[in-house]
Amino acid sequence: MNRPGPVGIALVLAFAVVAVIEFRTVLGMVGIDIAIGPYFAGAAILLVGGAAALFAVPEELTPESV
Amino acid sequence: MEVFANEYPDEAWVVRAALGSAFVALAIGGLMGLIQTLHRTGFYDSLISNADYYTVLTLHGVAMVLLFTIFFLVGFFQWAITDSLGRKSEDIRITKLWYGMMVLGSAMSAVTILGGFVDSGSLSGVEADVLYTFYAPLEAHPLYYMGLAVFIIGTWIAGFDWFRSWWAWKKENPDERMPLRTFMVLTTMLMWYLASLGVAISVVFFLIPWSLGIFDSVNSLLTRTLFWFFGHPVVYFWLMPVYMMWYVIMPKLAGGRLFSDPLARIVFVLFLVLSVPTGIHHQYVDPGIAEGFKFLAMTNTMFLLLPSLLTAFTVVASIEHGARQRGGEGYFGWLTALPWGKPAFTGMTLAGLMFAAAGFSGMINAGMSINYLVHNTLWVVGHFHMTVGTAVALSIMAATYWFLPKITGREIFSRRLGLAQVLLWFIGMVLMGNAMHRAGLAGVPRRTADPTYDQVIYDGAYGAIGELRFQIALGGVLLSLSLVLFFAHLVLSSFDIGERAAATPDSIPAPLSGPEQAPKVLDNIRLWTSIAVVLILITYILPLASIVTDGGGWLGDSYGVIVAEYVLPAVSSTIDIFVGVVA
Structure with a gap:
């Protein structure tokens, strides 16, 4: 499998932010509560990671960057 | 073949003007959205009073769901008709007339809404805090209704203008099949004519005379029913151009071709036939309408899932074809061969994904029994922010990155910036939309400036209301940041004049299964319109008669x-x- 490029990483991290948010809901449904502090900190780190990946996206697209 | 802007300069001017109007409305509506979300969640509630909240809410709704969407639609449709028929407007003065009427109508309504912020002076008493769902007993200034009437008549003339182009083209090409984009525009406009008739009757015969004092009152249930006669199909009026983007632009961006022209036509025929006789599903909790009529509306609504499912199949098949042309392999490996670096493609794909999620919450809304649980809660707001706020708005913004070079003749400023914008919108809307759904399940009401649910802890699934409010506020802020990026992008693109001219030529590739595979009856729009009228009569005659006689x-x-x-x-x-x- 090809290594993901910066666009792929940014996309995966965007979905990861969403997954983290939803996962807390799912855990809450089975009675496991995660403290809000680490939860939002984790989501924020993923968001920053996605933004950093975007900075590495070349303006002129090549097959490798997709 | 030249870029659209150079080949059809007059039409391109109207398209640019319509898109400009759409984006002005988006900016105003977005600002109101931010104020609203911070006020309602309690994070910054000193900017406006609770009374002004309803002015903000009205402006947000009207700007976003009527002006932004419909102005973009008319611009996009003008491009679609001109480009697919390969002919100029029959009379550009008519084209400019309908655009001018829409602007005039918007300005008339906007003045009355903005009057809600003024307590004294010449605008005192000029108010329209009636929300975008403008039925009685809430009453607005007459100018508000008159403005909306002028705006809607503008869209009717636009439809007539496009029909004229098609009639002229057909005379010259009697044996040719109607081009797909023209077919999509005309079926959408026929649906719009039927749908907007309800609100036109409500506005002209009841709301304007009532607001002018000619009548002391109106039958509220009647105006409400006439509003929803239009209020649900207007959703498809926003969605159908987006479906056109998904059918026409996405396969091209993916490097492929539309999987099936006939399936696309069937989808638009189904929308024409089924969109209007569903509006009563917005009135499940309305005691003035018998349960049987509601059941009929629910059945029609469930049928409407069919065109959306067909669209999901056709669009995914088309982009998979494109991915495989680009070297994609395997059951899921082809997904990595898609052009995720293009903001137009990524934005529209994420919008489609969110629309699938919104479809599930829509099924909850459409079910009579379960609708009672969520009807007046924030769940509904979450639902339509994921449909019109994402499937439509995000697709429009993403498509703009593809569309702008066609109508301006120069490339967009930065793909990186475009990508950041669409991803930020996606994350912001998931945060906000998800939290709104959950808050709705917990019973948080909609259309309220200050719901007193602060820090109520709900056991189990829902988490603290405080947390949900935080997620809604955070989502709203991220969406606003995304809007700032979008407008920055538009401004920076417009300063890029002469630096990077748009690539030419840029035609839409032929579908894999073309119009020659489609039964000719699909193009018989008179037949489909007649069936739609019959269905409307079956669904609405008895409830309306009952509302008038018993109400x-x-x-x-x-x-x-x-x-x-x-x-x-x-x-x-x-x-x-x-x-x-x-x-």
Whole structure:
């Protein structure tokens, strides 16, 4: 499998932010509560990671960057 | 073949103007959205009063769901008709007329809404805090309704303008099949003519005379039903151009071709036939309508899932074809071969994904029994922010990155910036939309400036309301940041004049299964319109008759007053004159 490029990483991290948010809901449904502090900190780190990946996206697209 | 902007400069001017109007509305609506979300969640509630919240809410709704979407639609449709038929407007003055009327109508309504912020001076008393769902008993200034009427008449003339182009093209090409984009535009406009008839009757015959003081009251249930006659199909009026983007632009961006032209036509025929006779599903909790009529509306609504499922199949098949042309392999490996680096493609794909999620919450709304649980809660707000706020708005913004070079003749400023914008919108809307759904399940009401649910802890699934409010506020802020990026992108693109001209030529590739595979009956729009009319009559005649006969007549309480003060004296005078003449 090809290594993901910066666009792929940014996309995966965007979905990861969403997954983290939803996962807390799912855990809450089975009675496991995660403290809000680490939860939002984790989501924020993923968001920053996605933004950093975007900075590495070349303006002129090549097959490798997709 | 030249870029659209150079080949059709007059039409491109109208398209640019319409898109410009759409984006002005988006900016205003977005700002109102931010104020609203921070006020309602309690994070910054000192900017406006609770009373002004409803002015903000009205402006947000009208700007976003009527002006932004419909202005973009008319611009996009003008491009689609001109480009697919390969001909200029029959009379560019008519084209400019309908655009001018839409601007005038918007300005008239906007003045009355903005008047809600003014407590004294010349605008004092000019108010329209009636939300975008403008039915009685909430009453607005007459100018608000008149503005909306002018705006809607503008869209009707636009449709007529496009029909004229098609009629002229058909005369010259009698044996040709109607181009797909033209077919999509015309079926959408036919649906719009049927749908907007309800709100036109409500506005012209009831709301304007009532707001002018000619009637003391109106039959609220009647105006509400006439509004929803239009209020649900207007959703498809926003969605159908987006479906056109998904059918026409996405396969091209993916490097492939549309999987099936006939399936696309079937989808638009189904929308024409089924969109209008569903509006009563917005009135499940309305006690004035019998359950049987609601059941009929629910059945029709469930049928409407079919065109959306067909679209999901066709669009995914088309982009998979494109991915495989680009070297993609395997059951899921082809996904990595898609052009995720293009903001237009990524934005529209994420919008489609969110639309699938919104479809599931839509099924909850459409079900009569379960709708009662969520009807007046924030769940509904979450639902339509994921449909119109993402499937439509995000697709429009993403498509703009593809569309702008066509109508301006120069490339967009930065793909990186575009990607950041669409991803930020996606994350912001998931945060906000998800939290709104969950808050709705917990019973948080909609259309309220200050719901007093602060820090109520709900056991189990829902988490603290405080947390949900935080997620809604955070989502709203991220969405606003995304809007700032979008507008920055538009401005920076416009300063890039002469630096990077748009690539030419840029045609839409032929579908894998073309129009020659489609039965000719699909192009018989008279037949489909007639079926739509019959379905509307079946669904609406009896409920409307019941509302009028059991609900106090056409004008509610003032019906008797009108008859006693105006009709009977007029009849009596006429008889006296007649008797006098005879004698």
